[in-house]
Amino acid sequence: MGPKKIHVAHLVIDAGVDTAWVRERIREREGDDAMKNLDPGRLMRPDAVAEAYWQLYQQPRDAWTFEQEIRPFGEKW
Numbered sequence: 046m047g048p049k050k051i052h053v054a055h056l057v058i059d060a061g062v063d064t065a066w067v068r069e070r071i072r073e074r075e076g077d078d079a080m081k082n083l084d085p086g087r088l089m090r091p092d093a094v095a096e097a098y099w100q101l102y103q104q105p106r107d108a109w110t111f112e113q114e115i116r117p118f119g120e121k122w
Contacts, residue, residue: 054101057114063088086119 046053061067067088072080097115104110 052104052109054110055112056097056101058094059114059116061088062094063090084119086117089115089117
């Protein structure tokens with residue numbers, strides 16, 4: 046799509062995004078104590094994910110990224 050000046054990219058979101066739905070899934074799977082002790086680096090903030098998309102949108106045409114992977118710093122390998 047580049048010749049048509051359309052930037053297409055694949056963004057891999059390799060972690061949970063900190064939403065009510067994700068927090069409820071963690072609570073169901075791991076219990077209330079897991080939520081009380083939730084590592085602040087485990088989930089990605091929605092605004093941080095949005096920022097990654099915005100950065101892709103703003104890339105200059107002579108330096109387009111076609112794939113980007115994002116993950117929180119606290120992810121356990």
